[in-house]
Structure formats: structure tokens, C-alpha cells
Amino acid sequence: MRGLLASVRFALVAAGQNFTRNLAVSMAGVFTMGLIMLLVGGTLLLTHTVDAILAQQETQADEIHIYLQDSLSMRTIADYEARFSHDLRVNGVAFTSKDQAVVLAQQRGLQLQSAFNVLGNNPLPASIDLHVRTLGDLGQLNNLAKSLPIVDTSSGSATDYNPGVIPRLQSLITVTVWVGGVLSAVLAVISLVIIMNTIRTAVYIRRTEIEIMKLVGAGDWFVRWPFILEGVFGGVLAAALGATAVAVAYRFLLTQANTQTYLGITFDGRYLTAMIVLLVAFGAALGGFGSFLGVRRFLHA
């Protein structure tokens, strides 16, 4: 037990000494790996954000607005609402009045005041809004809506149905996930190669130390542990640096995006925390594994 504790202490102290005695080489490795971590983290977060935006768009796409004529009575509208609510393809029905349509348009940032001044009244139609169970039913419901006598065709179309948008969104989500995945995998391999070579350089500097340890009768794992711990330490430090940079950039870019666009992206703190934990674990594993591979060559020399 005393021997084991002494070995652990030796490995920890040696790892710390290795790191600080060759600070320039160690920090070069940490910064290089930190940069890779920044790229991996950035890619993950970007993929997630794009995915979230697209998912949000997809949620909105399962809605169809049936534009109504201005002259309809509330009773007629209620009859049609009830009719749609009994349709099995429909998940939810809502009514948007002309005034509510103005409010919603203004929330999306549309400037309607000049249009009101020219036209003298509210040009936006009221609508019955249907949420469909499956996106494939949108086309059929659109055809049904167009045949109804209550629809307003004065603006050119009876609904806001856009048949091309759904497949485009779905393929965009698939592409984003794939590109993000492949990019992350490529970056992971690159960082493994970089950390391996950095550790190999660090190990090369200390080859005499390894040689002496072997000659005086140290076991392979006794020689390996300080280097592996040093790799883990460097990996965690690099991941912490990368993750901090990603988190700061995420906050900043999100604020900018929400100020300058109307995407309404929400800050996903849970995903960010999970990503930081993942990056740190990934950094530790990568650093440890890179060191294991780096020192292997010298052990078997």
C-alpha cells in the first residue's frame, strides 16, 4: 500500500514537473490542442444551433393559415373551426383576427404603418390556423381549404402553404448533422495526431530519463503514468481553454444574431454545459491516449 501510494505520488509529481520544466513545449501543445477543441466545440455548438433553428422552422411549417374573407360572421367562422377540429388530420385549430394578425406581423418586425396610411384600413386578413399531425397532410388540407367559400383569394393565394419548404428544411437538417459529425470526427483525428506528436516531442526531450528509468528497473507502466497524467492534464487544460472561448463566443454571437435578425434563437445553457463536460472528458481522453501512443515508441525502442 505504501509502495502504491508512493508510486501514485511519484507519477503525479513527475507529471507536474514534466509539464512545468518543459513549459514552452507543454504550452505549445496545450494551445494547439485548445485551438482544435475550440473548433470541435464551435462545430458542435454551431450544428446544434442550426439544428435548433431548423427544428423551430419545421415546427412552424406544420401550420397552415387559411385566409378568410373580411365579411364573414363570427358564427360562420366558428362553424368552420368546429369542422376542422373534427378532422383527424388536424391536431389543433386557432383563429387569428385581423387585429391579431397586425400584432403578429409587427412582432416579426414588419412595418405596416405606411401601408395603413396608403390603404386607409388594415389590409391583413383574419385566418383559421391549422396544426397538422403529419406534414404529408398539408397538401390535402390546402386543397380542401382552397375549395371552401370562406377563403380570401384577393391576395393571390387562399393559404400560406409552400410545398417546397418542408423537403428543403428536412434535407438541410440532414446535411447540417452530417457535415457537423464529419467535421467533428476529422478534427478529432487531427487533434489526436497533433497531441501524439506534441507528446512525442516532449518524450523525446526526456528520452534519457526514460532510458534511465528502464535501466534501473522501472516497469513499463511506471514509466508511462507520468506521461499519461501529463497528457490528461494538458488535454483538460486545452479543453477548458477551448470551451471557455466557445462559451464566450456563443453568448456574443447569439446576442448579435438575435439583435440583428428575427430568428429568435434561445440560449441553450444545458447543451452548453453538456458540451463543456464532453469537451473536457474528450480532452482528457485524447491527451491520455496521445501520450500513451507517444511514449510507446520510446518504451519499445
Place this chain on the structure above:
Amino acid sequence: MSLAAVMPPQVGQKPDPGMRPVISFHGVSKTYPNGTEAIRDVDLAIYQGDFCFVVGASGSGKTTLVRLLIREEIASTGRIFVDGQETTRMTRRRLPRLRRKFGIVFQDYKLLPKLTVAQNVAFALQVTKPGQRHLKEKVEETLWIVGLEDKLDTFPDELSGGEQQRVAIARALVHRPRIFLADEPTGNLDPDTSWGIVQLLLQINHRGTTVLMATHNREIVDLCRRRVIAIDSGRVVRDEVEGGYLREGEATI
């Protein structure tokens, strides 16, 4: 205090009949992948307490012999035994235990420049015997044996070549090995310093440690009159109990 005064008498070099050698080579050859035959059909027996010079010109196979002993190289054919254990078939896992039987010094000292003298010596104990009690006392005692008790906190770069070699000897000695291997330990030293190092090795041998010293220092071998194993082109050409660098009557240019 003279070191010889605290040493036990020299262990006999002539073994009792039937005594098991501490090191033995049986028909050992070593051929490198490029075809160079470094050692050819070597048979040797070295006993506990022996002091052996392994002599020969550069490239004759002295270093290969040492490297084969500590399993830095694996014999192409033949069998090597250390302390009754066959090393030629030993697994990698068992090598550390084998190497702990040896204390090894080299021509280039192989000291860690960023560690002090005491730390360099302690390093060997920390590696071989983690958790060793009285580590400081053992290190100081060993440095006293090699005459460097006042250089504990000095760095290797601040020492002379002879002193650096003494630190290397202390590091090799601190875990009390059974066999002491010295590969050209005086190769980088002037004659006076070399003689000091050899005297130190003789004193270590007086304590009962088997010493095997590869050298091409003729003067030292001739002065000591100890066992001489001469190697030429990888073959053992002479094995004398109290020999000189050259065979009696043999001369070189």
C-alpha cells in the same frame, strides 16, 4: 575514514567446485538485422564476487555483451542466465525485476541535468523501490561511499567528468545491486580520474558485488591484474583469472 576500512574482505574470485555462476552465457550469438555478427558463440561463467574486465578494440562486441546481459538486446542464439534465471526467454513484464539486480554505468554518465546530485541518486530508488523508508539517509550514505557527500545539492553541470561518473556510480549502487556493470566508465576521463573511478569499483567489489567492466583502457587493466575476458570480432579469445590487457608476450603497434 578510508572506505577500505569499512569494507568486508574481498570475496574470492576462484569459485568452489559446483558453485553456481551468477552470470552464464551458453553458446550465445547476436546478429543484427543488417547482418552484422556482434557476438559469436560465447560461453562464459561469472561468479559472485568476481571482478572482470571485458577488453577488446572498439566494435569488438563488448557493449553488445553488456546489452545482452540486461536484455537491451535479445540473443539470436544461445542462452543467458542471470542469478539462475534464463533471460533470453524472459517476458517483457519480468525485465524490470531482472534489471534491478544490476547497477549500470555508462561512458556518458546519463545523469538528469535538471536534478541535483542527491535527486539523481534518489531517482533510482524512487523508481525501483517506491515508498522506500529512510531514502534521504540511503542517498547520503551512498554519496559518502563515492566521496560526494558535500555535493548533495549541486547540479551535474557544475561537476567535473570524474565527479559526474561518481554520481552515476552512486545512482547505480543505491539500490544495492548484486551485479555492477560498467560500460567504458573511464572512456571520457583523464588517467588520474580514471584510476580514481576504478579504485571505487574495486572497493564496491570488496563489498561482495560482482563487477563487470567493459574497457579498452590498457593501463588500468594491467595495473589491477584481475580477471580479463578478451573479445575479438565477437569471440571470446582469452579468459584469464589474473590477466593483463594483452596476452603474455603479445604486442600491439
